[in-house]
Amino acid sequence: MANKVLKALGLGCLGALIIACLGFSYVIYQDTLIHWWRPVVLSLTIAIGSGKFLWKSWRRLTDTEAIWVNYGVHTATVAALLIGIFFIGNYFLGDRSCITYQDVTITRVYREKHYHTKRISRRVYGRGSSYWVYKADVELPGRDSKDIRITEKRYDILAKGDTLGLAVRRGFFGATVIDTENIKYLTKSRKSRKKSHGKRDYNRHNRIKGYND
Numbered sequence: 001m002a003n004k005v006l007k008a009l010g011l012g013c014l015g016a017l018i019i020a021c022l023g024f025s026y027v028i029y030q031d032t033l034i035h036w037w038r039p040v041v042l043s044l045t046i047a048i049g050s051g052k053f054l055w056k057s058w059r060r061l062t063d064t065e066a067i068w069v070n071y072g073v074h075t076a077t078v079a080a081l082l083i084g085i086f087f088i089g090n091y092f093l094g095d096r097s098c099i100t101y102q103d104v105t106i107t108r109v110y111r112e113k114h115y116h117t118k119r120i121s122r123r124v125y126g127r128g129s130s131y132w133v134y135k136a137d138v139e140l141p142g143r144d145s146k147d148i149r150i151t152e153k154r155y156d157i158l159a160k161g162d163t164l165g166l167a168v169r170r171g172f173f174g175a176t177v178i179d180t181e182n183i184k185y186l187t188k189s190r191k192s193r194k195k196s197h198g199k200r201d202y203n204r205h206n207r208i209k210g211y212n213d
Contacts, residue, residue: 010061018076021084028087030149033140033168033176043082047075090171099179101165107145108137109158138166148178154185162186 029036051074058070111132118128134155135147150158165184171177
């Protein structure tokens with residue numbers, strides 16, 4: 001009985017580790033200039049390849065001789081660990097003192113509604129209160145567009161067509177990292193922004209009025 005409890009706890013901790021690695025990797029990926037599938041494919045290749053030799057070592061934890069179960073646990077665990085090591089190591093172990101700037105153009109400013117997770121009962125979780133996540137899409141030189149996280153204050157000020165200095169640095173494993181704390185934003189007062197919006201609304205109102213007349 002005690003042995004089964006320990007194995008269940010071990011599988012639970014393993015699942016939590018996998019979720020943590022993938023969760024941290026997803027967050028850091030948003031500030032990393034790399035196609036997501038590259039580290040994922042490489043990690044899966046290594047995990048699947050090593051599983052041919054190491055799947056038997058998981059039998060004590062899974063308490064089964066089924067190849068597909070042990071192979072699956074090995075593949076998921078190793079792949080998640082490698083993905084986490086890549087993104088976390090690349091971000092935190094890189095040289096933070098060598099920062100360069102790239103002039104990029106904002107192509108879109110928007111916000112997304114997300115929801116907190118609310119615990120309903122011991123094993124049941126549901127959707128909790130909502131909150132906004134503010135983002136801006138920028139056009140990278142020689143690359144596809146990239147979305148960056150911004151504050152609500154920046155969301156109110158920035159607009160499509162604005163230019164900003166994107167702070168980047170080389171990561172530990174070679175993938176370029178966006179240093180969000182050192183991004184140089186174009187100085188623009190919120191008051192003048194509101195005036196420009198008001199002017200556009202005024203001109204639009206006059207055009208509509210002219211059409212009606």
